[in-house]
Amino acid sequence: MSVLEINDVTAGYGDAAILRGVSATVNSGELVTVIGPNGSGKSTLMKTVLGLLTPTDGQILFENESIVGNSPETIVRKGISYVPQSSNVFPSLTIRENLEMGAFLRQGDSGPRISEILDLFPDLHGKQKETAGRLSGGQRQMLALARALMLDPNLLLLDEPTAGLAPMMIDSVFERVKEINDSGIAIMLVEQNAKDALSISDRAYVLAAGQNQLEGKGEELLHDPEVARLYLGG
Numbered sequence: 001m002s003v004l005e006i007n008d009v010t011a012g013y014g015d016a017a018i019l020r021g022v023s024a025t026v027n028s029g030e031l032v033t034v035i036g037p038n039g040s041g042k043s044t045l046m047k048t049v050l051g052l053l054t055p056t057d058g059q060i061l062f063e064n065e066s067i068v069g070n071s072p073e074t075i076v077r078k079g080i081s082y083v084p085q086s087s088n089v090f091p092s093l094t095i096r097e098n099l100e101m102g103a104f105l106r107q108g109d110s111g112p113r114i115s116e117i118l119d120l121f122p123d124l125h126g127k128q129k130e131t132a133g134r135l136s137g138g139q140r141q142m143l144a145l146a147r148a149l150m151l152d153p154n155l156l157l158l159d160e161p162t163a164g165l166a167p168m169m170i171d172s173v174f175e176r177v178k179e180i181n182d183s184g185i186a187i188m189l190v191e192q193n194a195k196d197a198l199s200i201s202d203r204a205y206v207l208a209a210g211q212n213q214l215e216g217k218g219e220e221l222l223h224d225p226e227v228a229r230l231y232l233g234g
């Protein structure tokens with residue numbers, strides 16, 4: 001069963017169509033990666049799914065219902081969490097406050113959920129009162145992931161969670177992403193670290209200039225000579 005179905009979507013900023021007929025699917029429980037050159041429309045695709053941009057053409061279905069025209073708040077409430085490419089934590093708030101903000105659409109006490117989430121992120125556990133702005137880049141990405149989980153989403157959209165991180169931190173973010181996916185949450189992941197991302201993905205899409213270029217199983221694309229030449233550094 002598909003969690004997310006993007007059919008032939010055209011979208012952009014003002015009159016400029018950036019995505020031109022893009023299609024992609026995330027099935028229940030899948031980890032799906034989107035790779036592609038800078039400016040190919042990867043972030044635009046995520047913003048369109050979340051309702052920050054409205055497609056001028058095409059369909060987006062979440063759990064078999066159209067979400068086109070829904071506000072981001074409605075879409076988040078339906079079960080899609082989004083970690084944007086930048087500014088994904090509130091630097092002046094503490095870790096705990098960031099998690100509370102992540103739960104703002106949640107009914108009732110967020111305390112128990114915060115404890116549950118912090119068990120998954122041992123690095124953050126002892127630092128609840130620390131200001132997020134003082135965290136390392138990697139810890140901030142962990143916090144952004146943790147915050148996105150506060151609403152118990154069925155689909156997680158992650159826009160380059162390893163960007164700018166040291167190699168060791170990159171590995172731990174990928175491990176965490178894999179764990180989250182193994183817990184049953186479907187994930188659409190945009191990544192520059194294509195090799196690592198493809199090796200943990202069920203399936204992947206390659207976008208170029210706002211259009212679908214290639215798709216396949218993560219393993220297959222990892223060993224595709226063209227993908228290797230263009231995106232995996234030879």
Ligand SMILES: Nc1ncnc2c1ncn2[C@@H]1O[C@H](COP(=O)(O)OP(=O)(O)OP(=O)(O)O)[C@@H](O)[C@H]1O
Nearest residue numbers: 013016018036037038039040041042043044045085
């Ligand atoms: N707010 C905006 N207003 C106008 N054009 C934008 C805006 N954001 C992005 N664009 C343009 O849309 C195109 C696609 O950008 P997008 O951010 O989706 O690419 P991307 O694949 O995520 O790139 P990167 O790998 O650099 O993150 C680019 O040409 C970009 O300049």
Ligand SMILES: [Mg+2]
Nearest residue numbers: 042043044085
């Ligand atoms: Mg981007």
